[in-house]
Amino acid sequence: MKPTVILVHGAYAESSSWNGILEPLTAAGHRVIAFATPLRGVATDATLLSELVATIEGPVLLAGHSYGGAVITNVTAEPGHVIGAVYIAGFALEPGESCADASALAPGSTLAETLVPVPSAAGGADTYIAPERYHHQFAADLTTQQADVMAITQRPVTDRALNEPSGGQPLWQSVPSWFLFGELDHNIPVGAHRIMAARAKARGTVEIAGASHVVGISHPAETARLILEAAGANEPAAS
Numbered sequence: 001m002k003p004t005v006i007l008v009h010g011a012y013a014e015s016s017s018w019n020g021i022l023e024p025l026t027a028a029g030h031r032v033i034a035f036a037t038p039l040r041g042v043a044t045d046a047t048l049l050s051e052l053v054a055t056i057e058g059p060v061l062l063a064g065h066s067y068g069g070a071v072i073t074n075v076t077a078e079p080g081h082v083i084g085a086v087y088i089a090g091f092a093l094e095p096g097e098s099c100a101d102a103s104a105l106a107p108g109s110t111l112a113e114t115l116v117p118v119p120s121a122a123g124g125a126d127t128y129i130a131p132e133r134y135h136h137q138f139a140a141d142l143t144t145q146q147a148d149v150m151a152i153t154q155r156p157v158t159d160r161a162l163n164e165p166s167g168g169q170p171l172w173q174s175v176p177s178w179f180l181f182g183e184l185d186h187n188i189p190v191g192a193h194r195i196m197a198a199r200a201k202a203r204g205t206v207e208i209a210g211a212s213h214v215v216g217i218s219h220p221a222e223t224a225r226l227i228l229e230a231a232g233a234n235e236p237a238a239s
Helices: 015-027 042-054 067-073 099-103 131-138 144-153 159-163 190-199 220-233
Strands: 004-008 032-035 060-066 082-090 115-119 125-129 177-182 204-208
Touching (some): 004 015, 004 067, 015 032, 015 220, 032 042, 042 060, 060 067, 067 082, 082 190, 099 190, 125 131, 125 159, 177 190, 177 220, 190 204, 204 220
Parallel strands (some): 004 060, 060 082, 177 204
Antiparallel strands (some): 115 125
16 A cells, blocks of 8 residues: 655645645555644644544655644654655754754744734734745745745744644654755755754755755655655555
């Protein structure tokens, strides 16, 4: 049975950010699910994703972008059910580390200065990237038209989620991992991505020159190729 691929989007984006890679994944015979990340908190979001994973028969490969990487890092699953984790400009956090902490592993993130907080009735605040700064900050290698649409449709993440410590059993410690990221990522500096990939002992790492934080959108062929490589590397033999 081919692995089911679950795609987990991050903050300031939504599920359609995976549209460019769906055809090659489904054409290869994989069931694909684009999880609608609540963006409320790492632990609560990971619990919901874990519940989804538990309903799926057969092996599962998880791919997470940005904050979605923190979510897949905290998924719990039966041994052998989740067979790998692919981080697409994603956070592969250590125990007790937050997304904010990991962004500071290397200098260069300019995200904080672009955020607009909106007070939440539940306490704390939702954060958005200011629309006029979205293109340069988040998606500099997309067209202005693409970035403008994404700025309008972006989904906010809570400030607490970005600062929430990750759990004690990172998924990447128990399954193989793959990393893809851009050289000109303004959210998570390329140096931070390299550190996270190295400490996870990544089975494969792809760094794309000139690519932004939305490397999965601007470079769909490379993204799909890496996810298919990860799926194939762990695919059980046909019975």
